[in-house]
Amino acid sequence: MSAKHPVRDPSRADAVYAQLKRDISEFRWLPGDRFTEMEVCDRHQVSRTPVRQALFRLQQEGFVDVHFRSGWEVKPFDFETFDHLYDLRIVIETTAVQRLCQPDAHAVDLRVLAEQARIWMVDEHARCTDRACVAQWDEAFHMDLVQASGNPEMQRVHREITERIRSVRRLDFTLQDRIQATYVEHARILQAVLTQQADAVKALLTAHIQTSQSQVRNITLHQIQQARRLTAD
Structure with missing residues (x-):
């Protein structure tokens, strides 16, 4: 398969999503904390694709925001x-x-x-x-x-x-x-x-x-x- 079309691994994306959501919900990551995709990759020992999928899912649910050139942020509690x-x-x-x-x-x-x-x-x-x-x-x-x-x-x-x-x-x-x-x-x-x-x-x-x-x-x-x-x- 061409490198332009990587295989989607929903199990890894789901696992990263679940853990990130727990970290946010249980205040291991606090409202306003900033982080990069690479930091999440290193923490979970996974590639960037499942991390990005997980983060976009959390963004849609209102848990995180993405900032151009400066990574991601845990959304302040509203x-x-x-x-x-x-x-x-x-x-x-x-x-x-x-x-x-x-x-x-x-x-x-x-x-x-x-x-x-x-x-x-x-x-x-x-x-x-x-x-x-x-x-x-x-x-x-x-x-x-x-x-x-x-x-x-x-x-x-x-x-x-x-x-x-x-x-x-x-x-x-x-x-x-x-x-x-x-x-x-x-x-x-x-x-x-x-x-x-x-x-x-x-x-x-x-x-x-x-x-x-x-x-x-x-x-x-x-x-x-x-x-x-x-x-x-």
């Missing part, structure tokens, strides 16, 4: 955009649950919520304490609420928001009391949906998302400050 995404998330999710509480909700496929009830409406001793597991279940819970509403366009936009906030949203589960609170709040939301209490479920869901938003913001600021202190030392 709290304004973060708040806007959470505002939009509240609009979509509260609209979805209100649809589930309408008199004709029997026509909507509510079976997707049965599994969520089995996860969240459990006794305290049966609750999972693994933060990675709970983070995945939490994401699925909110996506299933939107899915059950039966609007594919709402699902599409909500999925895009979920992708964009995933790296910071998971920080909410670094504290065990937030895991326990999530179980309680999810159970109350499900109960309100199943009993078609439209006003109650809207209020419960809004408060739940806003509390998580505030916690994640505080944890993000704390972790960035802590990482900068460690770097300085």
Whole structure:
């Protein structure tokens, strides 16, 4: 094969992408840090092609920026955009649950919520304490609420928001009391949906998302400050 058409190695690009995303999400690389493609190549012992593929993917997702002649930069954390995404998330999710509480909700496929009830409406001793597991279940819970509403366009936009906030949203589960609170709040939301209490479920869901938003913001600021202190030392 001609050198002008190198073989694409998606497995290497995916591996570099996953590791870089972890480094950024876990603040091993801080907002504003600059680096070159060759530095990433040396660190991961791979060629420039998979590194470039990984970086362009991260650029599309809003994690990094490229600067002409001066390499790449970890994008500064944009709290304004973060708040806007959470505002939009509240609009979509509260609209979805209100649809589930309408008199004709029997026509909507509510079976997707049965599994969520089995996860969240459990006794305290049966609750999972693994933060990675709970983070995945939490994401699925909110996506299933939107899915059950039966609007594919709402699902599409909500999925895009979920992708964009995933790296910071998971920080909410670094504290065990937030895991326990999530179980309680999810159970109350499900109960309100199943009993078609439209006003109650809207209020419960809004408060739940806003509390998580505030916690994640505080944890993000704390972790960035802590990482900068460690770097300085």
